[in-house]
Amino acid sequence: MFRQMRRQNRKIEIKEEIDQILNKGEYGTLATIGENGYPHSVPISYVYYEKCIYFHSAKVGHKIDNIKNHEKVSFNVVGDTEVLPSKFSTKYESVIAFGIATEIDGEEKEMALLKLIEKYSPEFLQEGKLYISRAKDATSVMKISIEHMTGKAIK
Secondary structure (H helix, E strand, O other): OOOOOOHHHHHHOOHHHHHHHHHHHHEEEEEOOOOOEEEEEEEEOOOOOOOEEEEEEOOOHHHHHHHOOOOOOEEEEEEEEEEEEHHHHEEEHHHHHHEEEEEHHHHHHHHHHHHHHHHHHHHHHHHHHHHHHHHHHHHHEEEEEEEEEEEEEEO
């Protein structure tokens, strides 16, 4: 179902290294399929937790409409990079995940929102909990259940 990585010599074989790239990434790029058949790619804040990717969103918009019409998505994170001008190349690490995106609610939604606060605002946990209680009803939280994931790097 999924293609094999062409450059096998760049494949990250150790699952913990892939997890580390996802955990330390500041943002990722979510790719969805529009109703017109065109891809739509947008950078998002996210958290990787329990082998799933979670992100929050407005309740309406392009990416939400796309997910409602076609739940299959891909998600990409680029970790550390270093341009190597004299070699006409770049050192990098990246992860791409393919999965099914669904909206979540209830306790799982609150957990995901708290994990986002812990990742992006760890010094403001109490304020973040209050923010979640005030804003959660106006916010969608999506979960990507990963079906396939690969990591790639030039070190």
